[in-house]
Amino acid sequence: MSMHAAAPQPLLSIIVPAWNVQNYIVACLESVLGQMGPRHELIVIDDGSRDATLARVRTLLEACPQLACTVLAQDNQGIAVARNQGLAAARGEYIVFVDSDDRLLAGSLAALEQAIDAHHPDVIACDFRVWLPDQEDKSHRVGLRYPHALLRDQATILNTFFADRQMYVWAKVFKRAVYEQLEAPVFPPGRVFEDVSTLPRLLSQCASLLYLPHPIIDYRQHPASITKLISEKWCLDLAGALLVAREHLERRGVDASVKTHFDIAAGYFFIGVVKDSYELPRASGRRVRAAIKAVFMESLFGDCASMLAAVRAAQTVSVDREHDARMIRQVERALAGSFVFRVRQTASRKIKVWRRLRRNQKAAAVF
Template identity: 90%
Template sequence: MVTHAAAPQPLLSIIVPAWNVQNFIAACLESVLDQMGPRHELIVIDDGSRDATLARARALIEARSDMACTVLAQDNQGIAMARNRGLACARGEYIVFVDSDDRLLAGSLAALEQAIDAHHPDVIACDFRVWLPDQEDKSHRVGLRYRPGLLRDQATILNTFFADRQMYVWAKVFKRAVYEQLEAPVFPPGRVFEDMSTLPRLLSQCASLLYLPHAIIDYRQHPDSITKLISETWCMDLAGALPVARGHLERLGVAPSVKTHFDIAAGYFYIGVVKDSYELPRASGRRVRAFIKSVFVESLFGDCASMLAAVQAGQTVSIDREHDARMIRQVERALAGNFVFRARQTASRKIKVWKRLRRTQKAALGL
């Protein structure tokens, strides 16, 4: 473990979980270290990397002895457990997560400090940038739909969150005290959709939210990203996320509008996973669809008819109401086992798999 002496309580704890990212860890940590000051601490958790990630992280930290930095090493337990360990070690009033293949965009820590000093909210919601390093012209900013200013209405906070469907913990900067209100472990171990089950629970504990229209993270897109790997486990992890979030909202007694927005967001994730499942071998795909169907239906507060009625009546926060309505109708067809829907998805996914294989082959040949 590498640890540097720290000041009294920092304002911001920046937590970076890392695993087998030797080609990205330097750029990530430098993007943080270049912005750090006396009100910040950096915690890097190496999750059992088998490459040079840990050595490179230690070398960078050792060269910055004037900063409050810690590098921890643990056996491989997954990103959720790495985040949980970072939380346990953090001393800052607020928590900033940065994934180890991403970058903290310039000016982010200063912008967060100014927002905290002015408003001291329970959570700060930030924009981010989808970053394609090899196709910079396609990189683009993703803005949230919160209105400017300090929000203190729980329904507005949650409804807008579910309408945006940006389930990334690094796009939300929570007070550490908000994390401490949840039962440990905060991030469910071994799950791909750990953000999806955790973020609704965190936001539901917040009495205030400030939207900061500053892009905080360069969200790297690359073929090895976990979100690009379709497997039976990946698909079924959705089933573990929905009931956790739904149960927490139910116990809190959230407003009916929140329940509707949760159902619509769940519908989007459900239909996305159903479509992805057609890339799996036939038996695995069928097994996945049967399993997530039952869990999805049980996790809804209402049904497709009530979702569609709310959308058509203009009672929801929405990016595109027509798109929401189409999604709900697709969910209805998927749940009903509609033959046309299944045939289209089978053909569509086979074409996508073929195109991906062609791209891989061309890349291997240097074409």
């Protein structure tokens, strides 16, 4: 449903998928609406909310008749489907995603406009802020490692992305035409890690990237996110997302350095999921580790030895080469089924679960 009359083609389409966020949606949309002008449109997709989210969205947007705003309502199908719906409705030259519990930081739309007018890149990579509303002193900016210049080298674009490993679609502002180059649906429905499979594919289509050292999003950290529910599906979805990205990069014919950087990033995600899997019941954990090992091996372009050699020869973009080397050695041990590795992870996860429970008990006591 369109709230207001159609305007000329906007430069920026801001897409906000929303589901049961009545406590956050007003602050989110106010952070967007306060920056909007004639070159912008806002599209909100309500994903079957059962609370007051949709009513609050409509009330807020009806108070802004001068702005181009659209509300779409669908049955609950997940954030991937909501994002795809937003893309289908968007008319802007560039796409800005904002999650409904986050905030668009001040000056972001103006900074994006200025960057586009000056350079017109295929994608703009932005910093963001990790936001802890209840512990503001711990909120902090996350900066990317791209050079401060318009990049036209695809290997540099992809290698820096894999070294940073910031897999958030809202931190990258792509031309809508780049999204249209991918087969629909762009975001795989029903997957937890839809960004991990989608961002490498989008970036591989880009001939130019501009790094904008402006924090664009306040990325809200929820207390609940500290106690994320580890499940078999959660683990398997990440492994599957890596394989989708790998297959696309292969088809694009990326060079050897990109393959090495992809493998290292995949190693980080793999070892993280392996460690998390030790929170599952023993039988489930074993089943998951066997499944993700097979998918991970299929996702790699090379092997651990080639990754380690590239890191030690300083042939990679890296935040910390020694840390990269330690991770690769952990991957080797996990793949080999090392008894010592299994014992350490079992003990480590038990300690982490115990600490998490203690934190939750303390938080509950405060309230």
